Amino acid sequence: MNLAKRKQLFARLQAANPHPKTELNYQSTFELLIAVVLSAQATDKGVNKATEKLFAVANTPAQIKALGVDGLKTYIKTIGLYHTKAENIIRLCQQLLTEHQGQVPDNRVALEKLPGVGRKTANVVLNTAFRQPVMAVDTHIFRVSNRTKIAPGKTVREVEDQLMKKIPTPFLLDAHHWLILLGRYTCVARKPRCGSCIIEDLCEYQDKQYE
Structure with missing residues (x-):
């Protein structure tokens, strides 16, 4: 895909959703970090259901550490x-408390x-919480x-x-x-909804679906 198409594609995504946000619910950078850790191989909806109860009783490193492994499991067992x-x-x-004064670090290495x-x-936290221009590539993206x-690629890192x-x-x-929402709701895995996609005419997919 050439540069002109890419500019037009992202301009459309921006116009349709000027201020996109994660679908994970959180009120602090620490809550976001915990939610993202929990979201691996899980749905955002499922994570939100669990963290709603968890964060109501423990939403700091010290409070969650105090729950212990077994205590925490009761909130996230779903x-x-x-x-x-x-x-x-x-x-x-424990590591946040001992090495970072209980604060979530704002750099990838840490x-x-x-x-x-x-x-x-790390990329999700850096982008969402710290507004750094990095790209977290999940299955949707x-x-x-x-x-x-x-941006074709054979591996996640290559695509990133x-x-x-x-x-x-x-x-x-x-x-x-923008890309994760596109993949989650329109460019879905089994049968992409090309007929309702706002970038359909720019997309270079060879097997578009219109039913």
């Missing part, structure tokens, strides 16, 4: 991989040293990038690197949210 996530989150809270935090989670030919190069700078800050 979420996939909750055993591992509970252990990681308790260790994460974030990725936290238990349960990989590159994608990977699919959209390859289908539309915005291509998106960072090819997304016009004025749109980079919010591109993560």
Whole structure:
């Protein structure tokens, strides 16, 4: 996809949703971090249902650490991989308290040293909470990038690197949210809803669906 098309594509996404936001519910950077850790292989809706109850009783590193692994599990047991996530989150809270004065760090290196935090989670926090122009690539964004030919790549990291190069700078800050919403609701996995897509004429997907 050429630059002119990419500019027009993101201009349309911006016009349709000028201030895109994550669908995870949070009131602080720490709450966002916990929600994103929980969201791995889980839906935002499922995470929000669990964190609504969790954050009502514990929404700081000290408070969640005080719950302990078993206490935390009672709040997140409806979420996939909750055993591992509970252990990681308790260790994460301890690390925030001992190494960062209870604050979520605003740089990738420190974030990725936290238990349960990989590159994608770090990028979400850096972009959403700290408004840094980085790109978190999940399954939706990977699919959209390859289908539309915005930034094709064989691996998640390759797609991330291509998106960072090819997304016009004025749109980079919010591109993560636009692309994830496009993939979640329109450019869905099994049968993309091309007929209702606002970038359909710009998209270079060869097998468009219109039923």
